[in-house]
Amino acid sequence: MARKESPCMMTHMTNDKTVDLAGKASERPHVEPRLSLQHITKRYPGVVANDDVSLTVMPGEIHAVLGENGAGKSTLMKIIYGTVQADGGQLMWNGRETAIANPSAARALGIGMVFQHFSLFETLTVTENIALALDAPFDLKALAVRVKAVSERYGLPLDPNRLVHSLSVGERQRVEIVRCLLQDPQLLILDEPTSVLTPQAVRRLFETLRQLASEGVSILYISHKLHEIQDLCDSATVMRGGRVTGHANPKQETTGSLARMMIGRDLPICQSPEYTGDSRFALEVRNLSAVSVDPFGVSLQNISLNVQRGEVVGIAGISGNGQAELLAALSGEDSVDYDNVILDGIPVGKLDAGQRRDLGLAFVPEERLGRGAVPAMSLADNAMLTAHRQAGMKHYGLLNYAATREFAKRCIERFDVRCNGPQSAARSLSGGNLQKFIVGREIMQAPKLMIVAQPTWGVDVGASAFLRQTLIDLSRSGVGVLVISEELDELFEICDRIAVLSEGRLSAAMPKEQTNAESIGLLMAGKAEKEVA
Amino acid sequence: MIENLTPILVGTLGAATPLVFAGLGELVAEKTGVINLGVEGMMLIGAIAAFAAAVSTDGNLAVGLIAGALAGALASLPFGILTLSLGANQAASGLALTIFGLGLSAFIGQGFVSYSLSGVKPIAIPLLSKIPLLGPVLFNQDIVVYLSFVTFGLVAWVLAKTRLGLVLRAVGESPEAAHAIGYPVIAIRYGAVLFGGAMAGIAGAYLSVVYTPLWVQNMTAGRGWIAVALVVFATWKPARLMLGAYLFGGMTILQLHAQGLGVAIPPQFLSALPYIATIVVLVLISRDRKLLQLNLPASLGKPFIAGG
16 A cells, blocks of 8 residues: 655645644745644633644644543644644645534544544454444455554554454454555644553554554644653643643653653652551452453453452553453452452452441442432532542431531542532532542541542542552551552552553552563553454 | 235235335434434324325326325425534434324325225236246236335445445444535435335325325324334344345234134234234344444434534
């Protein structure tokens, strides 16, 4: 598949302003920027998602858009891909002002997008998924051959006939990328592409992206991971609160200086003091096996694990490898054998979630809205849902609302939850503040064991640091803490020991000092990915 | 034995044909994620429209069928506006459509109660209709039965083999993903709902113009509900829907013959038998979670609102 010479080489410059904005244009005066955004503005009720945003991408350039959650990166990409229309500003494509009305118009121009939350169809095959995004004549057999060819050429091995639900997350991302590549893109947008990949898979993705860039494809790389951007990108646009706070060459910056542009201050660092207290087991999991009834689920196979008081144990691994099933078995949503789960010395495997909480379990699920909290209910009412077992919250079986409000108020103050008080609805809080509230609610019930799933998913840097330090401090007060997370950096920051869950099997928990991201990554990839690799 | 079997099988096909049409229409709608419980109402509206059109054109079958299809599609339009454009609850809107269809068809039908049509003669296909047992059953039927075969083939082929079918399935699987890659989810669902309405209309037309060529209030007698149930029974697969429709049709006819032969079973029980069989099969199918989840359109019954 030969890549076409980009048409912009032939067109001469029509807009001097564009060239001024493009840092690189002065070095290569005859090349038009592939994409140039000028003063893009997008307002939503109550927020300005993009405020006077300008950025320029040259052919063959890997350009990073760096910013925290909520900085407006995703909105900007949606504007480029045509899923959202800007309220103001100009979009220049290969030197011409262009309006992109919808995603098919974007694809026709040569813009491809790999979504953060994949836009794949579970019950269709790889080829069918790709056919849906192509405007080519409908011939699945011929397409399967092309898929195979392109995936091999770019080192993205794929079986065109597999059903998507049976693919690993890394393979699903390959489907998305191959789908874009088959459209001969001139610009490829990747939105947080590595958030679900193992370190090894990230390296392979970067090789593919460099190969594409060397063939003249421009790449817009959205991320909040500083070292990745330094490793991969030629230039970066940094965003904060919907505005551009700077343009930089990430290779000439330090992570510190990039972080300051991104969050406006230095990156906070967690402190892990020594623990010298009682170190009995807060949790023992013994030979836990559970067959999943869900055909898209994963069966747990002979899982054993223990968590001592005073330590943070992390479970790394990509979601969909049994995390949901393990959490259900630990929290009490699923019933297992009594001896499979032992909480502070008491076998609890057959007890339900409420009974386990009575015995000192605290649990913060991954989905904050819907499982961690009821979106439409106030913070006070949400506090009551698990804290009703605390002394003084009930009076002869009737709820004491004054005590609940007081409890919520203390939680808001102690854990620095930014909101309009205990009566604010849970859904009105930002991800970080709601998570602080939920974690705080659980901590205030003085648990013996705290289980937290994806503690900082979608949470800004400041709140993430606060939450991580809170979990470490909780463990040092004599509580066993179990954290399940996809973010390896996070686990290495807060955990004392780390185990890996892959295809329903759990590796032995290794002290953090005796392992590294590389070997954890290999365990995460598990058997399936090694075979394709 | 064969002399007893042949009329039962011939009757089975006739009894099943309305179910085939209505079921295939509902299947396509549900494939895109829209569950329309208004099939019964759309069938009744189709039935009276077809009967009225046929009566005023001296029993012209084609005019009757077209009128039935148009009326059915028209009846499904308010359902589409409510559930697709306005995001209303699909179950409630569908139930309302059934109640509305029952009332409207009875109201229009008041003037047609005394009329009757001559019915439609079967067409024997040369040679093929001479095959023992199979011949008279499959190849000596009225034209609408043949049309139902063709419709089944078309629906099955489109869903399995064409881009249109792939898009329909994709929209039902994940409207968000389909929207993200640029498909007009709402327009596609409108198309499927209107197709479902037209098919239900044809099913009704077959009842009032061919099967029992006269108008009786509520003449569908729950067949629309059976069609909805058959879609689940078939786990959203056209071939299994055909099987289900013929099984149900067979039960209906068997029950008539059993009564005729004086079998010592209460006739009320025999009339209830097809419905009992449907319930039993539905329970058995619902127990197989894997089968259901791999075939169930993931967005079934959930409104999709673009944007965000």
